[in-house]
Amino acid sequence: MNKDTIEKAYTNTFGLAFSELVFSRVRRPVTVRQRTIRGRKTERTVKYTTLDKLDAVVQQCTGCALSKTRTKVVFGKGAKKPEIVFVGEAPGEQEDLQGFPFVGRAGKLLDKWLAVMGLTLNEVYIMNTLKCRPPDNRDPLPEEKKACRPWFDAQIALLKPKVLCALGRHGFGNLVPFEEGMSFGQFRLKKHAYNGVPVVATYHPSFLLRSPGMMDKVYEDLRFLLEICGRPVPPSLQSPDIKIE
Numbered sequence: 001m002n003k004d005t006i007e008k009a010y011t012n013t014f015g016l017a018f019s020e021l022v023f024s025r026v027r028r029p030v031t032v033r034q035r036t037i038r039g040r041k042t043e044r045t046v047k048y049t050t051l052d053k054l055d056a057v058v059q060q061c062t063g064c065a066l067s068k069t070r071t072k073v074v075f076g077k078g079a080k081k082p083e084i085v086f087v088g089e090a091p092g093e094q095e096d097l098q099g100f101p102f103v104g105r106a107g108k109l110l111d112k113w114l115a116v117m118g119l120t121l122n123e124v125y126i127m128n129t130l131k132c133r134p135p136d137n138r139d140p141l142p143e144e145k146k147a148c149r150p151w152f153d154a155q156i157a158l159l160k161p162k163v164l165c166a167l168g169r170h171g172f173g174n175l176v177p178f179e180e181g182m183s184f185g186q187f188r189l190k191k192h193a194y195n196g197v198p199v200v201a202t203y204h205p206s207f208l209l210r211s212p213g214m215m216d217k218v219y220e221d222l223r224f225l226l227e228i229c230g231r232p233v234p235p236s237l238q239s240p241d242i243k244i245e
């Protein structure tokens with residue numbers, strides 16, 4: 001059989017372009033089961049082979065009421081094969097306007113954390129568990145979190161990171177639920193897990209903007225994060241002195 005015949009046979013069998021099938025041999029397609037809410041019971045199962053294809057579909061999502069109030073869907077940014085994925089809870093005002101996570105002052109601070117770790121955005125990925133901004137930055141509702149979770153899970157399955165770094169109490173609590181009254185600090189410097197992927201916790205950069213005295217604790221967390229990743233701690237993270245602006 002020649003190459004054209006093989007390509008045609010694969011395409012007829014799987015209903016996919018041959019290039020996608022070649023890709024799927026390297027990285028298995030990710031299945032998303034998305035149930036629409038508000039009384040409609042339809043459920044669809046879709047397979048995604050690349051992050052870009054998943055992104056394109058999520059951009060059109062109307063799976064919860066936040067689709068009516070958002071300006072832009074905030075999917076994520078960074079490397080497509082990252083070792084580390086930083087995870088916040090939900091987009092804020094600037095993220096909603098620009099369509100990217102962690103922009104503005106908190107984003108600039110996160111960039112500085114990456115720099116002292118010896119990393120760039122080409123080596124990590126940054127995202128939120130929820131893809132659309134809740135109005136006035138209110139807490140996401142349980143049904144909104146539930147509706148959006150399949151997108152998050154599919155994204156993580158495609159990214160295949162070595163470790164997730166959850167940012168802040170809410171970002172962490174969405175991955176590793178903890179009971180009311182428990183202190184966020186007690187989860188730091190420990191290895192947790194979400195769907196089999198190691199999770200570590202640190203404070204949210206927005207919190208650091210209000211409480212710059214906590215930076216030493218963040219440095220500890222970043223060193224622990226590199227350790228979990230199997231990376232050496234660079235001299236820039238031995239005794240850093242990040243200025244908060």
Ligand code: SF4
Pocket residue numbers: 058061062063064065066067073130131132144147148151
């Ligand atoms: S928050 Fe998630 S589920 Fe809701 S509309 Fe946005 S992408 Fe869809």
